Amino acid sequence: MVDELVLLLHALLMRHRALSIENSQLMEQLRLLVCERATLLRQVRPPSCPVPFPETFDGESSRLPEFIVQTASYMLVNENRFCNDAMKVAFLISLLIGEAEEWVVPYIEMDSPILGDYRAFLDEMKQCFGWDDDEEDDDEDEVDEY
Template identity: 35%
Template structure:
Protein backbone atom coordinates (compact mmCIF):
# COMPACT_ATOMS: atom_id res chain seq x y z
CA UNK A 1 0.00 0.00 0.00
CA UNK A 2 1.00 3.62 -0.42
CA UNK A 3 1.61 4.18 3.30
CA UNK A 4 4.12 1.34 3.44
CA UNK A 5 5.91 2.69 0.37
CA UNK A 6 6.21 6.15 1.91
CA UNK A 7 7.36 4.65 5.22
CA UNK A 8 10.03 2.60 3.44
CA UNK A 9 11.28 5.65 1.54
CA UNK A 10 11.42 7.74 4.72
CA UNK A 11 13.34 5.02 6.51
CA UNK A 12 15.94 4.83 3.71
CA UNK A 13 16.31 8.59 3.60
CA UNK A 14 16.69 8.99 7.37
CA UNK A 15 19.05 6.05 7.88
CA UNK A 16 22.59 7.39 7.68
CA UNK A 17 25.24 5.35 5.93
CA UNK A 18 27.61 3.46 8.18
CA UNK A 19 30.70 5.56 8.84
CA UNK A 20 33.98 4.41 7.38
CA UNK A 21 37.21 5.00 9.23
CA UNK A 22 39.93 7.06 7.63
CA UNK A 23 42.53 4.61 6.26
CA UNK A 24 45.73 4.04 8.18
CA UNK A 25 48.82 5.84 6.96
CA UNK A 26 50.92 4.09 4.32
CA UNK A 27 54.73 4.09 4.29
CA UNK A 28 55.39 2.40 0.97
CA UNK A 29 55.53 -1.20 2.19
CA UNK A 30 54.86 -3.35 -0.90
CA UNK A 31 52.79 -5.91 0.98
CA UNK A 32 50.28 -3.27 2.07
CA UNK A 33 49.70 -1.29 -1.13
CA UNK A 34 46.51 -2.99 -2.32
CA UNK A 35 44.84 -2.99 1.09
CA UNK A 36 45.74 0.70 1.58
CA UNK A 37 44.23 1.62 -1.79
CA UNK A 38 41.14 -0.49 -1.04
CA UNK A 39 40.62 1.40 2.23
CA UNK A 40 41.07 4.73 0.44
CA UNK A 41 38.58 3.72 -2.26
CA UNK A 42 35.99 2.67 0.34
CA UNK A 43 36.40 5.92 2.25
CA UNK A 44 36.20 8.08 -0.88
CA UNK A 45 33.20 6.15 -2.23
CA UNK A 46 31.27 6.57 1.02
CA UNK A 47 32.10 10.27 1.38
CA UNK A 48 31.44 11.63 -2.13
CA UNK A 49 30.66 15.17 -0.99
CA UNK A 50 34.24 15.51 0.25
CA UNK A 51 35.75 14.40 -3.06
CA UNK A 52 34.10 16.31 -5.87
CA UNK A 53 37.28 16.67 -7.96
CA UNK A 54 39.84 14.10 -9.04
CA UNK A 55 42.51 16.18 -7.36
CA UNK A 56 40.59 15.95 -4.06
CA UNK A 57 40.98 12.17 -4.21
CA UNK A 58 44.68 12.35 -5.10
CA UNK A 59 45.35 14.87 -2.33
CA UNK A 60 43.52 12.68 0.19
CA UNK A 61 45.68 9.66 -0.65
CA UNK A 62 48.85 11.79 -0.52
CA UNK A 63 47.84 13.14 2.90
CA UNK A 64 48.00 9.59 4.28
CA UNK A 65 51.51 8.83 3.02
CA UNK A 66 54.61 8.56 5.19
CA UNK A 67 58.18 7.40 4.70
CA UNK A 68 59.21 6.27 1.24
CA UNK A 69 55.72 6.79 -0.18
CA UNK A 70 55.64 10.39 1.06
CA UNK A 71 59.08 11.03 -0.46
CA UNK A 72 57.82 9.71 -3.81
CA UNK A 73 54.72 11.94 -3.70
CA UNK A 74 56.76 14.95 -2.60
CA UNK A 75 59.00 14.55 -5.66
CA UNK A 76 55.91 14.63 -7.91
CA UNK A 77 54.46 17.60 -6.01
CA UNK A 78 57.72 19.55 -6.25
CA UNK A 79 57.72 19.43 -10.05
CA UNK A 80 53.92 19.89 -10.26
CA UNK A 81 53.62 16.59 -12.12
CA UNK A 82 50.57 16.11 -14.34
CA UNK A 83 50.13 12.72 -12.63
CA UNK A 84 48.71 14.61 -9.64
CA UNK A 85 45.84 15.98 -11.75
CA UNK A 86 44.37 12.58 -12.66
CA UNK A 87 43.16 9.96 -10.19
CA UNK A 88 43.61 7.11 -12.67
CA UNK A 89 47.11 8.19 -13.70
CA UNK A 90 48.13 8.73 -10.09
CA UNK A 91 46.82 5.32 -8.99
CA UNK A 92 48.41 3.59 -11.97
CA UNK A 93 51.80 5.11 -11.17
CA UNK A 94 51.33 4.47 -7.44
CA UNK A 95 50.66 0.77 -8.08
CA UNK A 96 53.62 0.55 -10.46
CA UNK A 97 55.94 1.89 -7.76
CA UNK A 98 54.54 0.29 -4.59
CA UNK A 99 52.15 -2.49 -5.61
CA UNK A 100 54.29 -5.52 -6.28
CA UNK A 101 52.62 -7.65 -3.64
CA UNK A 102 51.02 -9.95 -6.24
CA UNK A 103 54.07 -10.37 -8.47
Template identity: 55%
Template sequence: MDGRMQLIKALLALPIRPDTSRWMNPIPFPNMFDGDTNRLPEFIVQTGAYMLADEDTFSTDALKVTFLITRLTGPALQWVIPYIRMESPLLSDYLGFLAEMKRVFGWVEDDDF
Protein backbone atom coordinates in the same frame (compact mmCIF):
# COMPACT_ATOMS: atom_id res chain seq x y z
CA MET B 1 53.19 25.18 -7.23
CA ASP B 2 52.90 27.38 -4.17
CA GLY B 3 49.13 26.90 -3.95
CA ARG B 4 49.24 23.11 -4.21
CA MET B 5 52.12 22.90 -1.72
CA GLN B 6 50.18 25.08 0.74
CA LEU B 7 47.10 22.87 0.30
CA ILE B 8 49.12 19.72 0.91
CA LYS B 9 50.75 21.25 4.01
CA ALA B 10 47.35 22.36 5.34
CA LEU B 11 45.85 18.92 4.79
CA LEU B 12 48.83 17.23 6.45
CA ALA B 13 48.30 19.48 9.49
CA LEU B 14 44.70 18.31 9.93
CA PRO B 15 43.87 15.99 12.83
CA ILE B 16 44.32 12.27 12.20
CA ARG B 17 40.62 11.63 12.77
CA PRO B 18 37.78 13.66 11.28
CA ASP B 19 35.94 16.09 13.55
CA THR B 20 33.06 14.22 15.20
CA SER B 21 30.77 17.28 15.16
CA ARG B 22 30.19 16.98 11.41
CA TRP B 23 28.88 14.16 9.24
CA MET B 24 30.67 10.94 10.09
CA ASN B 25 31.85 8.75 7.28
CA PRO B 26 30.71 5.19 8.09
CA ILE B 27 33.96 3.80 6.65
CA PRO B 28 36.91 3.73 9.09
CA PHE B 29 39.51 6.45 8.47
CA PRO B 30 42.29 4.92 6.31
CA ASN B 31 45.61 3.95 7.85
CA MET B 32 48.82 5.61 6.77
CA PHE B 33 50.82 4.00 3.94
CA ASP B 34 54.63 3.90 4.18
CA GLY B 35 55.44 2.18 0.89
CA ASP B 36 55.16 -1.46 2.03
CA THR B 37 54.11 -3.30 -1.14
CA ASN B 38 52.18 -5.89 0.87
CA ARG B 39 49.97 -3.14 2.33
CA LEU B 40 49.31 -1.29 -0.93
CA PRO B 41 46.14 -3.24 -1.92
CA GLU B 42 44.70 -2.68 1.55
CA PHE B 43 45.57 1.03 1.39
CA ILE B 44 43.91 1.46 -2.00
CA VAL B 45 40.76 -0.35 -0.85
CA GLN B 46 40.60 1.63 2.43
CA THR B 47 41.07 5.03 0.81
CA GLY B 48 38.80 4.20 -2.12
CA ALA B 49 35.96 3.05 0.14
CA TYR B 50 36.36 6.08 2.40
CA MET B 51 36.17 8.48 -0.55
CA LEU B 52 33.29 6.60 -2.18
CA ALA B 53 31.20 6.98 0.98
CA ASP B 54 31.70 10.77 0.84
CA GLU B 55 31.51 11.61 -2.85
CA ASP B 56 30.57 15.23 -2.11
CA THR B 57 33.90 15.87 -0.40
CA PHE B 58 35.95 13.86 -2.88
CA SER B 59 34.28 15.14 -6.03
CA THR B 60 37.37 15.56 -8.24
CA ASP B 61 40.44 13.53 -9.06
CA ALA B 62 42.65 16.28 -7.60
CA LEU B 63 40.84 16.03 -4.24
CA LYS B 64 41.14 12.25 -4.26
CA VAL B 65 44.87 12.35 -5.00
CA THR B 66 45.39 15.05 -2.37
CA PHE B 67 43.63 12.86 0.19
CA LEU B 68 45.84 9.90 -0.74
CA ILE B 69 48.90 12.08 -0.28
CA THR B 70 47.77 13.05 3.22
CA ARG B 71 47.77 9.34 4.13
CA LEU B 72 51.38 8.76 2.98
CA THR B 73 54.32 8.56 5.35
CA GLY B 74 57.99 7.57 5.26
CA PRO B 75 59.30 6.38 1.89
CA ALA B 76 55.86 6.75 0.25
CA LEU B 77 55.70 10.42 1.25
CA GLN B 78 59.26 10.98 0.04
CA TRP B 79 58.30 9.36 -3.28
CA VAL B 80 55.46 11.83 -3.92
CA ILE B 81 57.30 15.06 -3.04
CA PRO B 82 58.95 15.44 -6.49
CA TYR B 83 55.52 15.08 -8.14
CA ILE B 84 54.24 17.92 -5.98
CA ARG B 85 57.26 20.12 -6.68
CA MET B 86 56.96 19.71 -10.46
CA GLU B 87 53.16 20.02 -10.36
CA SER B 88 52.79 16.69 -12.13
CA PRO B 89 49.56 16.08 -14.08
CA LEU B 90 49.24 12.87 -12.02
CA LEU B 91 48.15 15.06 -9.08
CA SER B 92 44.88 15.59 -10.97
CA ASP B 93 44.53 12.04 -12.31
CA TYR B 94 43.33 9.61 -9.64
CA LEU B 95 43.56 6.43 -11.74
CA GLY B 96 46.92 7.50 -13.17
CA PHE B 97 48.22 8.23 -9.67
CA LEU B 98 47.10 4.79 -8.47
CA ALA B 99 48.75 3.15 -11.48
CA GLU B 100 52.01 4.98 -10.71
CA MET B 101 51.82 3.95 -7.05
CA LYS B 102 51.34 0.33 -8.10
CA ARG B 103 54.28 0.53 -10.51
CA VAL B 104 56.63 2.22 -8.04
CA PHE B 105 55.76 0.08 -5.03
CA GLY B 106 55.81 -3.19 -6.99
CA TRP B 107 52.19 -4.30 -6.92
CA VAL B 108 51.59 -6.67 -9.81
CA GLU B 109 47.94 -7.51 -10.38
CA ASP B 110 46.86 -10.97 -11.47
CA ASP B 111 45.37 -11.05 -14.96
CA ASP B 112 42.80 -13.57 -13.73
CA PHE B 113 40.74 -10.90 -11.95
Protein backbone atom coordinates in the same frame (compact mmCIF):
# COMPACT_ATOMS: atom_id res chain seq x y z
CA MET C 1 -1.14 75.40 9.37
CA VAL C 2 1.24 75.26 12.32
CA ASP C 3 -1.35 73.27 14.24
CA GLU C 4 -1.58 70.79 11.38
CA LEU C 5 2.20 70.41 11.32
CA VAL C 6 2.27 69.88 15.09
CA LEU C 7 -0.42 67.21 14.78
CA LEU C 8 1.46 65.55 11.92
CA LEU C 9 4.71 65.62 13.90
CA HIS C 10 2.94 64.16 16.94
CA ALA C 11 1.46 61.37 14.79
CA LEU C 12 4.88 60.61 13.32
CA LEU C 13 6.45 60.47 16.78
CA MET C 14 3.74 58.09 17.99
CA ARG C 15 4.25 55.86 14.93
CA HIS C 16 8.01 55.92 15.47
CA ARG C 17 7.56 54.90 19.12
CA ALA C 18 5.22 52.04 18.13
CA LEU C 19 7.65 50.82 15.48
CA SER C 20 10.55 50.99 17.95
CA ILE C 21 8.62 48.86 20.45
CA GLU C 22 7.70 46.36 17.73
CA ASN C 23 11.32 46.24 16.56
CA SER C 24 12.51 45.54 20.12
CA GLN C 25 9.99 42.73 20.47
CA LEU C 26 11.07 41.20 17.16
CA MET C 27 14.73 41.41 18.14
CA GLU C 28 13.97 39.60 21.41
CA GLN C 29 12.09 36.88 19.53
CA LEU C 30 15.02 36.53 17.15
CA ARG C 31 17.45 36.25 20.07
CA LEU C 32 15.33 33.51 21.63
CA LEU C 33 15.13 31.61 18.33
CA VAL C 34 18.89 31.81 17.83
CA CYS C 35 19.44 30.44 21.34
CA GLU C 36 16.91 27.67 20.75
CA ARG C 37 18.58 26.76 17.44
CA ALA C 38 21.99 26.59 19.13
CA THR C 39 20.57 24.32 21.83
CA LEU C 40 18.98 22.02 19.25
CA LEU C 41 22.17 21.86 17.16
CA ARG C 42 24.15 20.78 20.23
CA GLN C 43 21.70 17.93 20.75
CA VAL C 44 21.92 16.64 17.17
CA ARG C 45 24.85 14.39 16.36
CA PRO C 46 25.88 13.91 12.76
CA PRO C 47 25.67 10.30 11.62
CA SER C 48 28.92 8.43 11.98
CA CYS C 49 30.74 7.30 8.88
CA PRO C 50 30.23 3.55 8.28
CA VAL C 51 33.77 3.29 6.87
CA PRO C 52 36.68 4.04 9.20
CA PHE C 53 39.30 6.62 8.27
CA PRO C 54 42.07 4.90 6.24
CA GLU C 55 45.42 4.07 7.76
CA THR C 56 48.58 5.76 6.53
CA PHE C 57 50.76 4.13 3.88
CA ASP C 58 54.54 3.97 4.31
CA GLY C 59 55.46 2.31 1.03
CA GLU C 60 55.29 -1.31 2.19
CA SER C 61 54.28 -3.19 -0.97
CA SER C 62 52.17 -5.79 0.82
CA ARG C 63 49.95 -3.02 2.24
CA LEU C 64 49.31 -1.21 -1.04
CA PRO C 65 46.15 -3.16 -2.02
CA GLU C 66 44.71 -2.66 1.46
CA PHE C 67 45.55 1.06 1.35
CA ILE C 68 43.88 1.52 -2.04
CA VAL C 69 40.74 -0.35 -0.99
CA GLN C 70 40.52 1.59 2.31
CA THR C 71 40.92 4.97 0.63
CA ALA C 72 38.54 4.15 -2.24
CA SER C 73 35.89 2.94 0.22
CA TYR C 74 36.27 6.03 2.38
CA MET C 75 36.05 8.35 -0.62
CA LEU C 76 32.99 6.49 -1.90
CA VAL C 77 30.95 7.01 1.28
CA ASN C 78 32.18 10.61 1.51
CA GLU C 79 31.82 11.39 -2.20
CA ASN C 80 30.67 14.97 -1.54
CA ARG C 81 34.16 15.73 -0.18
CA PHE C 82 35.99 14.13 -3.10
CA CYS C 83 34.30 15.71 -6.10
CA ASN C 84 37.23 15.51 -8.51
CA ASP C 85 40.46 13.63 -9.17
CA ALA C 86 42.67 16.35 -7.68
CA MET C 87 40.82 16.07 -4.34
CA LYS C 88 41.15 12.27 -4.39
CA VAL C 89 44.88 12.43 -5.13
CA ALA C 90 45.38 15.09 -2.44
CA PHE C 91 43.61 12.81 0.04
CA LEU C 92 45.88 9.89 -0.85
CA ILE C 93 48.97 12.11 -0.53
CA SER C 94 47.85 13.27 2.92
CA LEU C 95 48.01 9.64 4.08
CA LEU C 96 51.52 8.93 2.78
CA ILE C 97 54.39 8.69 5.25
CA GLY C 98 58.00 7.59 5.16
CA GLU C 99 59.23 6.18 1.86
CA ALA C 100 55.85 6.76 0.19
CA GLU C 101 55.86 10.41 1.21
CA GLU C 102 59.40 10.83 -0.11
CA TRP C 103 58.30 9.22 -3.38
CA VAL C 104 55.54 11.80 -3.99
CA VAL C 105 57.62 14.92 -3.24
CA PRO C 106 59.13 15.24 -6.76
CA TYR C 107 55.66 15.04 -8.31
CA ILE C 108 54.53 17.89 -6.07
CA GLU C 109 57.67 19.96 -6.70
CA MET C 110 57.25 19.78 -10.48
CA ASP C 111 53.45 20.18 -10.25
CA SER C 112 53.01 16.98 -12.24
CA PRO C 113 49.75 16.49 -14.19
CA ILE C 114 49.46 13.13 -12.44
CA LEU C 115 48.34 15.03 -9.31
CA GLY C 116 45.06 15.77 -11.08
CA ASP C 117 44.49 12.24 -12.41
CA TYR C 118 43.38 9.72 -9.78
CA ARG C 119 43.69 6.63 -12.01
CA ALA C 120 47.17 7.65 -13.26
CA PHE C 121 48.30 8.37 -9.71
CA LEU C 122 47.17 4.91 -8.57
CA ASP C 123 48.93 3.31 -11.53
CA GLU C 124 52.13 5.17 -10.65
CA MET C 125 51.87 4.04 -7.02
CA LYS C 126 51.36 0.44 -8.13
CA GLN C 127 54.38 0.62 -10.41
CA CYS C 128 56.60 2.14 -7.73
CA PHE C 129 55.54 0.10 -4.71
CA GLY C 130 54.78 -3.16 -6.47
CA TRP C 131 51.50 -4.82 -7.17
CA ASP C 132 51.14 -8.46 -8.12
CA ASP C 133 49.28 -8.77 -11.45
CA ASP C 134 46.87 -11.39 -10.03
CA GLU C 135 45.97 -9.12 -7.13
CA GLU C 136 45.66 -6.17 -9.49
CA ASP C 137 42.99 -7.87 -11.57
CA ASP C 138 40.92 -8.74 -8.49
CA ASP C 139 41.30 -5.45 -6.62
CA GLU C 140 41.21 -3.16 -9.64
CA ASP C 141 37.64 -4.22 -10.40
CA GLU C 142 36.64 -3.02 -6.95
CA VAL C 143 38.48 0.29 -7.32
CA ASP C 144 37.15 0.83 -10.87
CA GLU C 145 33.60 0.69 -9.54
CA TYR C 146 34.40 3.77 -7.50
